[in-house]
Amino acid sequence: MLVYKAFFKIIQKNILQILIYIVIFLFFVVLIANTYTDPTNMDFKESKVNTVFINHDEDSKLLEGLKEYISQNANLIDIPDDIQKLQDALYFREVEYIVKVPKGFTEAFMKGEEIRIEKTIVPDSASSVYMDNLINKYLNTARLYISSIENLSQQQLVNYIGEDLSHETEVLLFNPDPEKGKNIRRMYYFNFLAYSLFAILILGVSAVMIVFNQPDLRKRHSCSPLKLKNMNFQMILGNISFAILVWLIMIIPSFIMYGDYMFTKKGLLFLLNSIIFTLPALSISFLIANIVKSKNAISAASNVVSLGTCFISGVFVPRDFLGETLLKFASFTPTYWYVKSNHIIANIDRLKEEDIRSILTGILIMLIFALTALAITMVIKKKKYTGQVSGS
Amino acid sequence: MYNNILGVFILVIKVDNLTKRYGNLIALDHFNLEVNQGEIFGLLGPNGSGKTTAINCILSLLKYDKGTVEIFNKPMAPDAYDIKKDIGLVMQNVAIFDELTVYENVDYFCGLYIKDRNHRRELVEQAIDFVSIGYYKDFYPKKLSGGLLRRLNIACGIAHQPKLIILDEPTVAVDPQSRSNILEGIQRLNKAGATILYTSHYMEEVEQICTRIAIMDKGRIIATGTKEQLKAMISSGEKIRVELFDMDDNILQDLKKLPHIVSVEYEDNFLIVKSSRGKNNLLAVLDYLKSNNIAFGKIYSEPPTLNDVFLEITGKELRD
Numbered sequence: 001m002l003v004y005k006a007f008f009k010i011i012q013k014n015i016l017q018i019l020i021y022i023v024i025f026l027f028f029v030v031l032i033a034n035t036y037t038d039p040t041n042m043d044f045k046e047s048k049v050n051t052v053f054i055n056h057d058e059d060s061k062l063l064e065g066l067k068e069y070i071s072q073n074a075n076l077i078d079i080p081d082d083i084q085k086l087q088d089a090l091y092f093r094e095v096e097y098i099v100k101v102p103k104g105f106t107e108a109f110m111k112g113e114e115i116r117i118e119k120t121i122v123p124d125s126a127s128s129v130y131m132d133n134l135i136n137k138y139l140n141t142a143r144l145y146i147s148s149i150e151n152l153s154q155q156q157l158v159n160y161i162g163e164d165l166s167h168e169t170e171v172l173l174f175n176p177d178p179e180k181g182k183n184i185r186r187m188y189y190f191n192f193l194a195y196s197l198f199a200i201l202i203l204g205v206s207a208v209m210i211v212f213n214q215p216d217l218r219k220r221h222s223c224s225p226l227k228l229k230n231m232n233f234q235m236i237l238g239n240i241s242f243a244i245l246v247w248l249i250m251i252i253p254s255f256i257m258y259g260d261y262m263f264t265k266k267g268l269l270f271l272l273n274s275i276i277f278t279l280p281a282l283s284i285s286f287l288i289a290n291i292v293k294s295k296n297a298i299s300a301a302s303n304v305v306s307l308g309t310c311f312i313s314g315v316f317v318p319r320d321f322l323g324e325t326l327l328k329f330a331s332f333t334p335t336y337w338y339v340k341s342n343h344i345i346a347n348i349d350r351l352k353e354e355d356i357r358s359i360l361t362g363i364l365i366m367l368i369f370a371l372t373a374l375a376i377t378m379v380i381k382k383k384k385y386t387g388q389v390s391g392s
Numbered sequence: 393m394y395n396n397i398l399g400v401f402i403l404v405i406k407v408d409n410l411t412k413r414y415g416n417l418i419a420l421d422h423f424n425l426e427v428n429q430g431e432i433f434g435l436l437g438p439n440g441s442g443k444t445t446a447i448n449c450i451l452s453l454l455k456y457d458k459g460t461v462e463i464f465n466k467p468m469a470p471d472a473y474d475i476k477k478d479i480g481l482v483m484q485n486v487a488i489f490d491e492l493t494v495y496e497n498v499d500y501f502c503g504l505y506i507k508d509r510n511h512r513r514e515l516v517e518q519a520i521d522f523v524s525i526g527y528y529k530d531f532y533p534k535k536l537s538g539g540l541l542r543r544l545n546i547a548c549g550i551a552h553q554p555k556l557i558i559l560d561e562p563t564v565a566v567d568p569q570s571r572s573n574i575l576e577g578i579q580r581l582n583k584a585g586a587t588i589l590y591t592s593h594y595m596e597e598v599e600q601i602c603t604r605i606a607i608m609d610k611g612r613i614i615a616t617g618t619k620e621q622l623k624a625m626i627s628s629g630e631k632i633r634v635e636l637f638d639m640d641d642n643i644l645q646d647l648k649k650l651p652h653i654v655s656v657e658y659e660d661n662f663l664i665v666k667s668s669r670g671k672n673n674l675l676a677v678l679d680y681l682k683s684n685n686i687a688f689g690k691i692y693s694e695p696p697t698l699n700d701v702f703l704e705i706t707g708k709e710l711r712d
C-alpha cells in the first residue's frame with residue numbers, strides 16, 4: 001500500500017490549508033448554535049425567554065395568575081432581589097427580562113387606576129418585545145374584565161383571564177412548534193457543511209493528483225513493475241478514505257450539538273444526504289484535480305467552485321432570496337439538490353411519501369453527477385496521455 | 393563486455409529500426425542499438441538528438457511508429473512486468489516526491505520493486521550511502537541543493553539493485569564534486585554486476601567511464617565502438633600546438649608540405665597543426681622548426697577527441 005500511504009503523506013503536508021476550512025466550519029457551527037435564526041421566519045417564540053419575577057407587592061391572586069401565565073410562556077428564573085446580582089445576571093445573559101411589581105400594584109390595578117409594572121431588559125433584545133406583549137396581553141385582558149364586570153373577585157378574574165388566554169394562545173401564536181426553529185438551524189449546519197466539505201475535497205484531492213500527475217513521476221511509476229490496476233486501486237481507495245474521513249470530521253459537531261436527534265429519522269436523513277453529497281463532491285474534485293496544473297490554481301479552484309456552487313444553491317442566502325434563473329442555473333450543480341433535500345428534511349412536520357420521493361430523486365441526481373464527473377475525468381486523462389503508453 | 397566464462401556476448405538490450413515521429417519531426421530514425429551484459433554503454437549526442445526519446449521508447453514509456461525492442465531477450469511492452477522488475481531508470485529530470493523525506497523517497501521507489509520490508513530497509517540504506525546523502529536522510533527535497541537532488545534521484549532509481557540501469561544525463565547542471573561522485577558510482581555499480589546504458593552530451597564523461605560508445609545525431613546512430621575504435625575511424629589524428637612569436641607565410645607553406653599534415657593555422661601566437669593518422673608527426677614539425685632556426689615556446693600535443701569524430705562525420709561541433 002505504498003501509493004495509499006504516499007497519498008496521505010501528501011495530504012499531511014497540505015494539512016494547514018485544510019485545517020483553515022475546518023476552523024471556518026467550526027466557527028460557523030458555533031455561530032449558528034447561538035444566533036442563527038431563519039430570516040424568512042422571524043418568530044422568536046421558539047426559545048423561551050429567561051425571566052425573573054420580582055414582587056414588591058402583596059402575594060395577590062392577580063399577581064399569582066400573572067406569574068403563572070409568564071411561567072407558561074417563558075423560563076422563570078429564581079434570582080434573589082439584589083441589584084448587583086440582577087445586573088450580573090443580565091450582563092451574562094442568564095436572564096433577559098426582569099419584571100418588577102411595585103408596592104400597592106394589586107390594589108391600584110383592581111381599582112382601575114393607572115399603574116405600571118417595571119421592567120429591566122437586555123438592550124436591543126427581540127425577546128423583550130415578546131415579553132412586553134405577553135404581560136400587556138394579561139393585564140389588558142384583566143382591565144377589560146374589571147371595567148366590564150363589577151365586584152369581580154381576584155380569583156374569578158384570574159379564572160376568566162386564564163380561559164381567555166389559553167384560547168387565544170392557540171390562535172395567536174404563529175408557530176407553536178419550537179422544534180421547527182431548531183430544524184432550520186440544523187438545516188443551516190448541514191447546508192454549510194457542503195461548502196467546507198467541497199473546498200477541502202478539492203484542496204486535498206488536487207494536492208495529491210497534481211503530484212502523481214507530474215510527467216516524470218508518472219514515468220517512474222510506469223517503468224516499475226507496479227501494475228496499473230493496482231496503482232489505480234490504491235489511488236481510488238485513498239480518495240474514498242480521504243472523503244469519508246473529511247465527512248466524519250464534518251459531522252462530529254452535529255452529534256455533539258444535537259445529540260440523540262441525529263438518530264431520529266430526520267437526523268439520519270440529514271446524514272444520509274450529506275454522505276451522498278460527498279460522492280459528487282469527490283468526483284468533481286477529482287475532475288478539477290486532473291485539470292489544474294499549479295498549487296495556486298488549486299486554491300483558486302477550491303475557493304471559486306465551493307463558494308460559487310454554495311452561493312447559487314442557497315447555502316449562505318435563503319433560497320427565496322435567489323432569482324428563478326439563478327436557481328435554474330444552480331440545478332446544474334449537486335449542491336443545489338443537496339440543499340433542496342435539506343430544506344425538505346427541515347421543513348416538514350411528518351415525512352410523507354412524497355417528501356421521501358423528492359429526497360430520493362435528489363440522491364439519484366447527485367449520484368448521476370458523481371458518475372458524469374468521473375466519466376469526463378477518464379476522457380480527459382485518456383486524451384492527455386495518448387502517445388504515452390499507460391502500462392503500469 | 394562479454395561473458396568471460398563462455399567467451400560470448402550476452403545481449404541485454406537489442407533495438408532494431410526504431411522510428412519515432414513527433415508530428416513532422418522524426419525524433420528517432422531507424423535507430424539501432426545493442427548493449428551487452430556487463431557493459432557501460434555510452435549514448436553520446438548533442439541536445440535534441442533524441443537520447444531521451446530513445447530511452448522512453450526502449451522502456452515502452454512512449455509509443456513508437458516502427459521497430460522492435462528486446463530486453464533480456466524478451467520483447468519489451470508496457471505490461472512486461474517481469475522485465476521491468478530488473479531495470480532501474482534514472483531520468484534526466486529529477487522525479488521525486490517533494491512531500492516525502494529523502495529516506496521516504498528512496499524507500500517508496502524501492503518499494504515499487506521490493507516488497508519485503510527488512511530486505512528493503514537494507515537496500516535503501518545502501519543506496520543512500522552509495523550516493524553519500526546519509527546526512528540528509530530526514531531532509532525534505534526542497535532543502536537540498538541541485539547536486540544533492542540529482543544524487544537522490546539516482547538513489548531512487550537504483551536502490552532495488554537492478555540488472556540493467558539506464559541513466560539519462562545524470563550529471564547535467566551538477567557541481568564538480570557531485571559529478572565525480574556520480575561517475576565513480578556508476579563504475580562501482582557496473583563492477584557489482586549491473587549493465588549500464590548511459591546518455592550524455594559531455595564527451596569527456598563518456599570517454600572516461602564507457603566501455604563502448606554510440607554517437608547519435610538527429611535520431612540516428614552515426615558511429616558505434618570503443619573510444620579507440622571511434623577515433624581510428626576518422627582521418628584526423630593528433631593536434632599539435634606550438635607557441636611561436638615570429639611567423640610568416642613561408643613557414644605555413646613549408647609545414648603544409650610535410651607528410652600526414654592536414655591543416656596548418658596560426659592564431660594568438662600559436663601554430664596549430666592538425667595531422668592525419670601516423671606517427672612522429674610532432675617530431676617532424678619540431679625538426680623543421682629547429683633546422684630553420686625558428687624560436688618556439690611551449691608545445692602541446694592533443695590526441696583526437698570524440699568531438700573530432702563528431703565533427704568529421706557531421707560537419708559540426710558536438711557542443712555549440
Ligand SMILES: Nc1ncnc2c1ncn2[C@@H]1O[C@H](COP(=O)(O)OP(=O)(O)OP(=O)(O)O)[C@@H](O)[C@H]1O
Nearest residue numbers: 414419437438439440441442443444445446484593
Ligand atoms: N513531446 C514532444 N513533442 C514534440 N517534440 C518532441 C517531444 N519530445 C521531444 N521532442 C523533440 O524530439 C527531439 C529529440 O528530443 P529528446 O528529448 O529525445 O532529445 P535529447 O537527446 O534527450 O536532448 P537533451 O540532451 O536536450 O535531453 C528534439 O528535437 C525535441 O524537440
Ligand SMILES: [Mg+2]
Nearest residue numbers: 443444445484
Ligand atoms: Mg534528453
